Amino acid sequence: GQNIDQPTEMTATEGAIVQINCTYQTSGFNGLFWYQQHAGEAPTFLSYNVLDGLEEKGRFSSFLSRSKGYSYLLLKELQMKDSASYLCAVMDSNYQLIWGAGTKLIIKP
């Protein structure tokens, strides 16, 4: 079966760095996405990785290792507004997105 695993909840301090991990097992692979979702709102796109390595975009970076079925989202210089759920999703061989349950990130002052 297809499976996406990520921690349920993480807590970090304002100004610090946090890494949210995601492991996956899917039928085929056409890329991995990270989305941010604030409570009661739509998911918003953060990053897309299809090749191994690190993609940096401002305070957010995303890493992918296809051989290990592993990705992480790195958030630097955390701000209170970064409190949200972070969803990992993998696009399978049919170009369908398989979603993880999301990691709820709590930022403390």
Place this chain on the structure above:
Amino acid sequence: NAGVMQNPRHLVRRRGQEARLRCSPMKGHSHVYWYRQLPEEGLKFMVYLQKENIIDESGMPKERFSAEFPKEGPSILRIQQVVRGDSAAYFCASSPGEKNTEAFFGQGTRLTVV
């Protein structure tokens, strides 16, 4: 350029009633995806449609649920004879092409069955 528009944002239905959820994709997007999200859970794929065609409905329950994307007008997700377990947030996403790499999400419809 308006984003993906879903309405209503909130919908309350009594058990046994019908729920109709609407999604207007972004301008220029002809591919629509519907997802369901239960509280504290990830999004679950329901159905993928193009204009006048259902491409993949593997995530749709076999009974009571149907979806359409007519030539004119929004995509409709229809739930007949709703039950309490249908209470969830229903998100629509649209993309310009079939590979879904540029999918944008609507604000969702929160369905509450009482």
